[in-house]
Amino acid sequence: MKIAVTGLNATDNPGPGVPLIRSLKFEEKFDAEIIGLVYDALEPGIYMENLTKKNYLIPYPSSGLQNLYERLFYIHQQEKLDVIIPTLDSELFGFVKLEEKLRELGIKMFLPTFDQLNIRGKDKLFDFCIDNDINVPKNILVSSILDLQKIPEEFDYPVVVKGIFYDAIIANNLEEAKTAFTKISSKWGLPIIIQEYLKGDEFNVVALGDGTGNTVGAVAMRKLYITDKGKGWAGITIYDNNLIEISKRVIQSIKWRSGMELEFIRSTETGQYYLLEINPRFPAWVYLAPNAGQNLPYALLQLALGEKAEQFDKYKVGTIFVRSSWDLITDISVFEKITTKGEI
Amino acid sequence: MKSFLIPDNIAISDSGFVFLPSTGETFTLNEIGKHIFKQLQAKKSIEEIAQQIQNEYDVDSITVERDIEDFILRLKSLNLVVQV
Numbered sequence: 001m002k003i004a005v006t007g008l009n010a011t012d013n014p015g016p017g018v019p020l021i022r023s024l025k026f027e028e029k030f031d032a033e034i035i036g037l038v039y040d041a042l043e044p045g046i047y048m049e050n051l052t053k054k055n056y057l058i059p060y061p062s063s064g065l066q067n068l069y070e071r072l073f074y075i076h077q078q079e080k081l082d083v084i085i086p087t088l089d090s091e092l093f094g095f096v097k098l099e100e101k102l103r104e105l106g107i108k109m110f111l112p113t114f115d116q117l118n119i120r121g122k123d124k125l126f127d128f129c130i131d132n133d134i135n136v137p138k139n140i141l142v143s144s145i146l147d148l149q150k151i152p153e154e155f156d157y158p159v160v161v162k163g164i165f166y167d168a169i170i171a172n173n174l175e176e177a178k179t180a181f182t183k184i185s186s187k188w189g190l191p192i193i194i195q196e197y198l199k200g201d202e203f204n205v206v207a208l209g210d211g212t213g214n215t216v217g218a219v220a221m222r223k224l225y226i227t228d229k230g231k232g233w234a235g236i237t238i239y240d241n242n243l244i245e246i247s248k249r250v251i252q253s254i255k256w257r258s259g260m261e262l263e264f265i266r267s268t269e270t271g272q273y274y275l276l277e278i279n280p281r282f283p284a285w286v287y288l289a290p291n292a293g294q295n296l297p298y299a300l301l302q303l304a305l306g307e308k309a310e311q312f313d314k315y316k317v318g319t320i321f322v323r324s325s326w327d328l329i330t331d332i333s334v335f336e337k338i339t340t341k342g343e344i
Numbered sequence: 345m346k347s348f349l350i351p352d353n354i355a356i357s358d359s360g361f362v363f364l365p366s367t368g369e370t371f372t373l374n375e376i377g378k379h380i381f382k383q384l385q386a387k388k389s390i391e392e393i394a395q396q397i398q399n400e401y402d403v404d405s406i407t408v409e410r411d412i413e414d415f416i417l418r419l420k421s422l423n424l425v426v427q428v
Contacts, residue, residue, distance in 0.1 A: 237368075238366060
């Protein structure tokens with residue numbers, strides 16, 4: 001069996017591909033070869049020993065679906081892929097659009113639907129939470145700098161200025177909000193989300209929904225160390241029934257079909273959890289889940305293959321991950337091969 | 345009389361390392377803090393704990409009880425103890 005995985009960019013802003021592969025290999029029953037699908041010749045996963053059997057460059061989503069399909073078609077001819085597991089936000093819409101055509105080739109995936117992807121979008125999350133009685137920070141959508149004048153009518157500074165896909169900047173006044181608006185909109189487009197700033201501790205949940213409303217498993221984590229890019233560099237599994245129950249309620253409401261990461265903040269003022277974001281894929285810290293007793297990536301693979309996945313209801317609290325930087329040394333011929341031939 | 349309880353899910357190691365599983369927070373207690381914490385886990389009253397400490401150290405009962413109450417207030421602010 002051959003499983004293709006994307007997102008091998010294990011950098012200081014890591015993609016989930018490498019930890020997802022490590023999770024699959026963590027499972028004793030796992031017996032398949034991994035094919036890496038990479039966007040850049042320097043994605044570190046290419047250079048890690050015993051991680052993938054082969055790696056192929058694939059075109060960026062912005063270059064069009066037909067290009068991606070043709071490249072996947074070629075890779076499938078070489079490798080006879082059984083499953084593709086896309087792991088990055090930016091490529092998900094493309095893979096969802098290609099799902100039918102890839103299925104016709106015999107390639108299986110386990111992805112959310114368009115509607116599910118849209119519901120959890122940053123611009124729709126507020127309405128979803130209100131409809132489902134889930135606490136969420138107040139927010140407004142703005143499409144021009146002039147709209148920022150409305151902020152004091154809705155809530156006090158500081159506010160969080162967020163891009164539609166990525167980026168979030170805290171603004172303490174109108175001037176800072178304008179600067180953040182310009183910076184984020186030039187990179188990620190419009191609208192911009194202006195969100196109430198809540199003071200508190202951040203908690204994250206990695207979960208897997210089977211598409212019927214059932215939660216296959218869910219593991220909660222608190223970041224112990226955060227980089228200046230806001231990425232968790234160390235974290236610990238924690239358990240709070242409220243947190244897991246809210247996550248299950250989200251999956252039930254959306255009938256989520258795939259892996260996901262839910263980001264919460266527990267307000268210092270109210271002690272309540274507020275849902276900040278739903279990321280439509282496993283997080284880069286997903287390798288913590290199998291080590292705490294829930295191999296959610298392996299369960300996703302089973303679901304993609306049409307098999308029954310193990311139902312998880314507990315995990316080990318106090319399991320810690322600590323990320324590290326590690327230099328991989330290689331010869332220029334390796335880099336040359338992936339750059340010129342697009343595969344290695 | 346005030347009575348305090350350490351929630352069942354909070355664990356303390358022999359070295360005095362305390363882990364709060366609902367938040368992931370960790371704390372390190374010194375020897376006397378660890379002793380008081382373990383006595384609270386064993387559902388001992390402040391008076392009983394104070395009496396024990398007084399038997400071991402050269403200190404008056406008022407000071408011991410006041411220090412224990414201060415320590416418990418600190419534990420309470422960190423959600424490590426609840427008043428029952």
